[in-house]
Amino acid sequence: MVAILDERKRQVLFAIVHDYIQTAEPVGSRTIARRYELGVSPATIRNEMSDLEDMGYLAQPHTSAGRIPSDKGYRLYVDSIRNIPALTAAEVELIKRHLGSKLRGQEFILEAAARLLSSLTNYTSIVLGPATAAARLHALQIVPLDLSRAVVMVITDGGLVVNEVVELPDSLTHHDLAVLCEMTNRACTGRTLSELRNLDLSTVLGAFNEGISAFESAMDQLIGSLQRKESEHLVLGGATNILNQPDFRDMQKLRNVLKVLEEEALVFKLVTSAAASPASVNIGSENPLEELRECSIITATYSLGGPGIGHISVLGPTRMEYGRVMSLLRFVSQIISEK
Amino acid sequence: MVAILDERKRQVLFAIVHDYIQTAEPVGSRTIARRYELGVSPATIRNEMSDLEDMGYLAQPHTSAGRIPSDKGYRLYVDSIRNIPALTAAEVELIKRHLGSKLRGQEFILEAAARLLSSLTNYTSIVLGPATAAARLHALQIVPLDLSRAVVMVITDGGLVVNEVVELPDSLTHHDLAVLCEMTNRACTGRTLSELRNLDLSTVLGAFNEGISAFESAMDQLIGSLQRKESEHLVLGGATNILNQPDFRDMQKLRNVLKVLEEEALVFKLVTSAAASPASVNIGSENPLEELRECSIITATYSLGGPGIGHISVLGPTRMEYGRVMSLLRFVSQIISEK
DNA sequence: CATTAGCACTCTCGGGCAGAGAGTGCTAAC
DNA sequence: GTTAGCACTCTCTGCCCGAGAGTGCTAATG
Missing domain, CATH: 1.10.10.10 (Winged helix-like DNA-binding domain superfamily/Winged helix DNA-binding domain)
Known part of the structure; x- marks a missing residue:
């Protein structure tokens, strides 16, 4: 140095x-x-x-x-690498065609991007949906299933829907639930998820039914599962592409990498921590997982309408075509963000 | 013969x-x-x-x-194999503990079952959620996002929620939408999804607004995506377990199998067609995918409250511990069905 | 003094070879 | 029908050898 x-x-x-x-x-x-x-x-x-x-x-x-x-x-x-290499016209055209206009829904776009990147690079691509913590609630709906269970659905302004089945305290009646739903909805709509997380429910609901504080635990459940959901918006592309890389002819190395890719939680951690580091490139031992010390990961971010940012990255052997992958990532994330 | x-x-x-x-x-x-x-x-x-x-x-x-x-x-x-071998007490205990009482939500149960089976067998397990075609609609909700998009959510009586973003015709006003939602909800609740698929929307909505037949296409979208969703309730466990099987020391064979496992649609087809055949065991070339002619797949079914049945299967080399896997599958599916 | 030609040395890789081991198929005896 | 014996085949392993690739060192050179 x-x-x-x-x-x-x-x-x-x-x-x-x-x-x-x-x-x-x-x-x-x-x-x-x-x-x-x-x-x-x-x-x-x-x-x-x-x-x-x-x-x-x-x-x-x-x-x-x-x-x-x-x-x-x-x-x-x-x-x-100062000037990352330009994409070929064919590549640009291909990307535009596959991520073109009429893709409905976040899911589809992210899946298409993952597939596209993995096939263009022959590495594995990982696409993470926009972090929901910053998203605003568009609506929160509670639909009772029976007396002891209800489905709580949250819709963000980005059009993302997460839902969770929650257990209800026995003491709730149908009517309670209806009122409860109405009140919760009013209290939550328009807030961000992270605000919601800190929201003191008793102040909202206290006026209504001070007796049923047990309901709070149900809401805690939902909030907990929202946190979980945050990490679940994960799309893998070309996970088996490493099989084509001569670097992983060795079965032991292969196992290490595939094992990581199988664990959603690990992949999530990997991508977010890779993105957290200032550089968008993590090389070999720089990255947090011991098992991936022979891999590099390149990450870019995108935003999809809403305030939250998403991550899109490519995982390959340290012997990776850094320049080209960086160009591709940059371009793809730009295209996505333009939507 | x-x-x-x-x-x-x-x-x-x-x-x-x-x-x-x-x-x-x-x-x-x-x-x-x-x-x-x-x-x-x-x-x-x-x-x-x-x-x-x-x-x-x-x-x-x-x-x-x-x-x-x-x-x-x-x-x-x-x-x-007439009498499939008995499970050991330890196995029984382990299964009961992991699939025990307080697992909330279908997702969690299925995930736990997949993880459990793959770790017990050292093969790959595939769990398919109950077919939704036979499930009854508990509620259908339409929540507008903006003027051109809405989220349609369907909740089955089993507590499963599927949702989809649909594009709306430009001509709809907010008020139209509210009425529409109300009417659709009333028309759909209590029906099975397959009934819904054949439902002639114009008879339901005709009375209200004969002009906006364009809305039908939006509903078609939803129904299409419901069909898609049906195949998406798929949990894989231990996909990398094949790496441990000596039968797949050869990289080429490995690639074949992993490639199939990566494609949800293929896996779905595999399991459903395997379950369709009268025997629950498909050996090598008996199974529909050419790439898996060195694998066997054993399938069992379960039901989870609702009318639809789900599938749970184990995929391994043809050199598989058939008896033991059959016992395990039978027991696990029985435990699940008891919920 | 940096550069380079020359050379000895090291290490891997592939082929060839021999011997061991495992298993078969055939024949003849029981 | 069963079996012992035996010749034969095939794989696998270790070994050696030579070819090839590459290095590091030394001494000569401009």
């Missing part, structure tokens, strides 16, 4: 990263000298490579194999 | 199936003679095995390897 790399070292490093990303094979000095016009001999490059390894930018699978970039090497490479 | 196997051939076949299920290795004549008390020499068993192979019950990976059961062999084995 302290010493900035001189120009030629950078060139060598980037050549190695570039080559390794394409071939997935450790790259040697001769290859660099041949394929990239650096104007120096392999021997010189060897010296530079040796230095770069000492500095921690490269690693060597074994003596007498070529070098591969370390996480630190990738990091420098990614940080140096 | 024409000739029934004589007793000793059956014993040999079943011994091979049994051994192969446990070891995943081709089993030879010596092994059978040693491990199973048939009272005959390896040579005799070899003769029987040769016959069984001619009849199509066994196959040989290569000359001079042991035999493995063919699909036909498994089929005979499964059909011969």
Whole structure:
């Protein structure tokens, strides 16, 4: 970190990263000298490579194999990407067609985006619906099922509906419920979910029936499940794409990654924490899950009408086409946000 | 099929199936003679095995390897299982604890069942919510979002909620919508979804506003999405368990199976068609998807209060512990149905 | 003094080979 | 009909060897 790399070292490093990303094979000095016009001999490059390894930018699978970039090497490479590469006209056209006009409903858009990204990149894509905490309640409805259960439905201004079955205290009558529904509705409509979470129900309902404070627990249930729901708006695309990546020929590595992808809660944590970090790229060991220390994840955000932002990300091996994925993500999230 | 196997051939076949299920290795004549008390020499068993192979019950990976059961062999084995093995007390206790009393909501029960089955069997479990076609509408609510969109929510008597955003014709006013909602609600409540599908809306709404027949298309949308939703109530458990099965050490086979599991629509088709066949066990090539010709799927049904039945199944290699899985499935579906 | 040619060295990978092990199929004896 | 014996086949493992790729070092060079 302290010493900035001189120009030629950078060139060598980037050549190695570039080559390794394409071939997935450790790259040697001769290859660099041949394929990239650096104007120096392999021997010189060897010296530079040796230095770069000492500095921690490269690693060597074994003596007498070529070098591969370390996480630190990738990091420098990614940080140096100033102008992310332009998409081809074909890609732009494809994206526009698939995310085009007449997609109804948030679900469909997100699913389409996930499918699209995974097929374009051959990596796994993860799309997270807009965080609901900032969304405003459009309406809250309580529909009784029978005397002991009711369905509570919340509609946000973004058109998202979440619902939950709640247990009711035995003591409620039908009429109680109707009034209750009316009052709750009036109290909640227009507020954000996070406001709702802090709302003291007794002040709202106190005037009506001070006796049935037990109802509060039912509302607590709903609020709890709203928090849960927040993490559930998750769409995976191309989870099996890692099978195509030579990096995961090893069954043990494969298992690690697939196991994570199977757990919604983990994926959720992964994406949100990746997005929380200032950079939108998390490389290998930078990311919070030990199991994904051979993966990188690139994240972009979008907003879909409402105030909450959503996340859209691509998960692949550290040997990832960073530039291209960044361009794609940027463009796709832009298209989505335009709706 | 024409000739029934004589007793000793059956014993040999079943011994091979049994051994192969446990070891995943081709089993030879010596092994059978040693491990199973048939009272005959390896040579005799070899003769029987040769016959069984001619009849199509066994196959040989290569000359001079042991035999493995063919699909036909498994089929005979499964059909011969009269008394499925009893569960251990520990298993019974475990299942009861995990599916015990206080699970609220269909979602939770189904998820718990899926998780439980996959961890008990080390295979993949698939749980399908009760078919909604037979469920009765408890309530239908239309909540306008803005002038061009509304959320239509349907609550079944089972407590299941499905909702959909529909586009509205421009010509509707707020007041129209309110009346419309009221009328639709009255017309639909108490009917089954399949009745609803055939309902002629014009007879219901005709009296009110003959002009806005365009509304029919909106309702068509909802009904279409209801059909879609039907297939969406799908919970997978332990999809990565196949990684642990030696049968799928080969990356190509793995890819086939995982690819299917990734596609909800395919999985849905798989389970429903498997359940449609009279036997609850589909072995290898018996099942409808080419990609799963090395898998078997065992299915049971349950009912959850309402009239619709749900499916619960386990997908594993053809080399599956049929008896045990059948017992587990039977017990779990029974426990679920008791709710 | 940075660069480079030359060279010895190391490590992997693939092919070839031999021996062990497992299993079969056949034949002849019981 | 059953079985012992035996030759045969096939896989798997370990081993060796040579080819290939790549490095690191040294000494020469501009």
